Amino acid sequence: MGNSLKSEKMPEVYIAGNNMMTSLGFTTDENVENLKNDISGIRLCTDKNLYPTPFWASPLSTERLNDSFAGIADVTLFTRFEKMQILSLTEALKNSKVDVCDAKTLIILSSTKGNIDLLEETRQNYFSPERVYLWETAKRLAEFFGNPNRPLVISNACISGVLAIITGMRLIKAGKYENVIVTGGDILSEFVVSGFQSFQSLSQGPCQPFDAKRTGLNIGEGCGTIILTSNSSLVDDSCLIRVTGGHSSNDANHISGPSRTGDGLYLAIKGAMNEADILPENLDYVSAHGTATAYNDEMEAKALALAGLNHVPVNSLKSYFGHTLGAAGIIESVVCLYSLKQNILFNTKGYQEHGVSVDLNIIKKLTSAPVNSCLKMASGFGGCNAAVVFQKKIVS
Amino acid sequence: MIEITNYCTISGNHISVNGQIDFVQDDSAMSFTDFIKAAYRNYKMDYPKFFKMDNLSKLAFIAAEVLLKDTGFLTRYQPEDIGILFQNGSSSLDSDLKHAASIKDKTNYFPSPAVFVYTLPNIMIGELCIRHKIKGENTLFIFPKFDTGFLYDIIDNSFATGKIQSCLGGWIECGNDNYQAFLF
Numbered sequence: 191m192g193n194s195l196k197s198e199k200m201p202e203v204y205i206a207g208n209n210m211m212t213s214l215g216f217t218t219d220e221n222v223e224n225l226k227n228d229i230s231g232i233r234l235c236t237d238k239n240l241y242p243t244p245f246w247a248s249p250l251s252t253e254r255l256n257d258s259f260a261g262i263a264d265v266t267l268f269t270r271f272e273k274m275q276i277l278s279l280t281e282a283l284k285n286s287k288v289d290v291c292d293a294k295t296l297i298i299l300s301s302t303k304g305n306i307d308l309l310e311e312t313r314q315n316y317f318s319p320e321r322v323y324l325w326e327t328a329k330r331l332a333e334f335f336g337n338p339n340r341p342l343v344i345s346n347a348c349i350s351g352v353l354a355i356i357t358g359m360r361l362i363k364a365g366k367y368e369n370v371i372v373t374g375g376d377i378l379s380e381f382v383v384s385g386f387q388s389f390q391s392l393s394q395g396p397c398q399p400f401d402a403k404r405t406g407l408n409i410g411e412g413c414g415t416i417i418l419t420s421n422s423s424l425v426d427d428s429c430l431i432r433v434t435g436g437h438s439s440n441d442a443n444h445i446s447g448p449s450r451t452g453d454g455l456y457l458a459i460k461g462a463m464n465e466a467d468i469l470p471e472n473l474d475y476v477s478a479h480g481t482a483t484a485y486n487d488e489m490e491a492k493a494l495a496l497a498g499l500n501h502v503p504v505n506s507l508k509s510y511f512g513h514t515l516g517a518a519g520i521i522e523s524v525v526c527l528y529s530l531k532q533n534i535l536f537n538t539k540g541y542q543e544h545g546v547s548v549d550l551n552i553i554k555k556l557t558s559a560p561v562n563s564c565l566k567m568a569s570g571f572g573g574c575n576a577a578v579v580f581q582k583k584i585v586s
Numbered sequence: 587m588i589e590i591t592n593y594c595t596i597s598g599n600h601i602s603v604n605g606q607i608d609f610v611q612d613d614s615a616m617s618f619t620d621f622i623k624a625a626y627r628n629y630k631m632d633y634p635k636f637f638k639m640d641n642l643s644k645l646a647f648i649a650a651e652v653l654l655k656d657t658g659f660l661t662r663y664q665p666e667d668i669g670i671l672f673q674n675g676s677s678s679l680d681s682d683l684k685h686a687a688s689i690k691d692k693t694n695y696f697p698s699p700a701v702f703v704y705t706l707p708n709i710m711i712g713e714l715c716i717r718h719k720i721k722g723e724n725t726l727f728i729f730p731k732f733d734t735g736f737l738y739d740i741i742d743n744s745f746a747t748g749k750i751q752s753c754l755g756g757w758i759e760c761g762n763d764n765y766q767a768f769l770f
Contacts, residue, residue: 572712
């Protein structure tokens with residue numbers, strides 16, 4: 191069976207639409223405009239329903255969420271998480287020709303915790319308890335948009351978003367679907383804030399990826415959507431971007447700390463680049479996970495060195511909209527797509543003094559440069575790593 | 587063609603390997619926690635980290651130990667050529683409820699990293715990777731129930747595209763008062 195699959199020509203996988211929703215805006219354009227102006231959405235949060243003492247994070251505006259959602263459906267019938275997902279998917283579909291109702295279209299949902307706030311008793315009066323199950327949320331999402339296929343759900347810590355893109359790419363390459371809508375999100379909840387606080391991994395201010403003075407991460411709330419297709423006529427853009435390779439791996443080292451050597455992430459990078467058939471010297475840009483915890487950034491630097499990528503321009507976007515957990519891989523890939531389309535590289539906000547043991551080419555200011563290929567990587571609890579390659583289609 | 591070389595099931599206080607009952611506790615009132623500890627002792631395992639794991643990871647751990655015992659199976663492959671592709675139904679709900687209980691009362695607020703880390707269902711995959719030196723592809727899918735057809739397709743695709751050469755696959759579920767593992 192393996193041979194027959196290999197001998198057939200696999201379809202190419204193109205990007206047919208996207209959206210990102212963060213504290214910096216509800217559309218991709220709005221977000222990148224803020225990135226260009228070096229504006230961060232991370233602020234001091236004093237909501238005692240989220241944590242007893244103030245903490246730095248990047249929350250979505252509840253007022254704007256409800257105002258925007260009111261134009262689509264009844265705000266009281268959907269949870270915060272569901273509203274974010276529906277809005278992001280609606281927005282992504284607007285700039286795409288892909289038909290969400292088509293039997294050839296699949297939805298993949300990526301999230302670490304989904305409707306986790308429904309574990310709070312006060313909210314159980316409004317929503318049925320089964321909505322805490324991720325498959326139930328995904329089912330409702332598919333029903334809302336009239337998609338006939340049972341959606342897939344991936345919950346694999348902080349690599350969920352990248353894994354969802356890789357899985358979508360594989361299903362299209364295998365000929366199972368023509369289109370895959372990859373969407374992912376996570377809300378800012380007391381559940382998650384208190385957990386990260388107990389780990390003492392939250393930064394005492396806006397985070398500083400790869401910087402010598404970094405003290406931890408900021409949690410971000412957000413949602414992202416990327417629409418994949420094998421049918422290039424559904425891409426409403428003169429710039430064709432392909433997903434050309436993806437791979438995941440495990441450190442096999444520790445459940446809550448990354449590898450000290452970076453060898454696990456290196457395996458994911460190597461697998462993704464081999465599949466994409468791209469050499470380190472031909473890669474234009476790396477979008478790191480860059481959470482700004484001491485161990486993560488050090489591990490990533492070592493992995494980039496192992497892969498021969500320490501000369502490649504690299505950034506972390508976490509200091510703009512925080513760590514959006516299950517959405518991070520998708521949201522940050524959306525920014526990669528913008529970099530590819532516009533030949534522009536965003537700086538790592540908060541980075542001043544180099545703070546990892548390997549020399550890296552960290553992007554310090556907004557830069558115009560040819561960007562034809564890009565690697566997005568992610569790592570998470572459980573020792574998991576993932577990497578995906580995006581490339582511009584060269585029209586000869 | 588994928589070949590299932592061995593399989594193991596755990597549910598209702600019994601463990602089966604390749605369809606044969608291997609360990610059973612007749613006390614139907616026995617809790618999962620007691621059952622899984624009894625299984626650990628029965629197989630004379632020596633892995634103290636087991637006692638720090640949440641129920642979901644304990645279930646996955648015992649299933650993998652029993653499945654791989656004396657087979658030497660994984661030693662035939664490089665760590666990066668072995669994958670783990672799992673499905674489950676209620677994510678990490680069992681640990682989620684424990685963490686939620688620790689932050690319910692503002693006057694008795696005690697979130698713990700030892701509990702919180704298990705509020706990600708893929709931690710069980712991480713535990714198996716550490717135990718068995720597995721470094722290949724790993725993904726956890728959340729499904730309303732075990733979907734063998736889907737899992738077969740995904741594993742078949744990973745083999746066909748040369749991503750992995752060997753794989754642990756299965757359904758590992760630990761929800762409200764019920765647990766089930768099917769591992770191959």
